[in-house]
Amino acid sequence: MNPVRLLARPMLASAYIANGIARVRDPHASVDSTEAVLAVARRVVDVPVGADTIARASGAAQVAAGALLAIGRFPRAASAVLVSTYMLDLAGDALNKDRAATKEEKNERRATMVMRTSMLGGALLASVDTAGQPGLVWRAQHAAEDLRKNIEKTSAKAVDAVSQR
Numbered sequence: 674m675n676p677v678r679l680l681a682r683p684m685l686a687s688a689y690i691a692n693g694i695a696r697v698r699d700p701h702a703s704v705d706s707t708e709a710v711l712a713v714a715r716r717v718v719d720v721p722v723g724a725d726t727i728a729r730a731s732g733a734a735q736v737a738a739g740a741l742l743a744i745g746r747f748p749r750a751a752s753a754v755l756v757s758t759y760m761l762d763l764a765g766d767a768l769n770k771d772r773a774a775t776k777e778e779k780n781e782r783r784a785t786m787v788m789r790t791s792m793l794g795g796a797l798l799a800s801v802d803t804a805g806q807p808g809l810v811w812r813a814q815h816a817a818e819d820l821r822k823n824i825e826k827t828s829a830k831a832v833d834a835v836s837q838r
Contacts, residue, residue, distance in 0.1 A: 696732025706765025
């Protein structure tokens with residue numbers, strides 16, 4: 674494994690794991706952002722759980738996916754889970770942006786938004802990192818191309834065999 678990946682994945686994962694542990698321990702700290710997204714979701718579907726349960730589940734998902742990313746197991750899937758949990762946070766922050774009353778609160782929200790955006794960017798990069806191996810789309814395209822070529826060769830041979838008779 675590339676030494677940069679060996680170091681970068683645990684470094685990125687550590688922040689998600691720490692955030693996830695904090696959410697599991699105290700889900701009320703992130704209830705505001707979760708509640709805002711939940712209110713929008715409840716307009717469309719019936720969500721039978723509260724914001725604290727969703728915050729705790731999101732935290733548990735961050736811990737699990739962060740651990741998988743840190744040890745290099747299923748890094749793309751783990752990163753996709755981390756992206757989805759942070760998208761929930763960013764959406765909640767965007768919906769709650771008008772709640773900050775003082776200048777200090779606005780600055781704190783801005784700093785949190787920048788931090789979450791940068792962590793989201795790191796997770797997005799990790800979700801598309803194939804570690805130097807061809808991705809699934811590339812493999813599928815080349816397999817289809819090889820199959821097409823094999824069919825053309827086989828059909829050309831069959832036409833030649835029929836025409837020689």
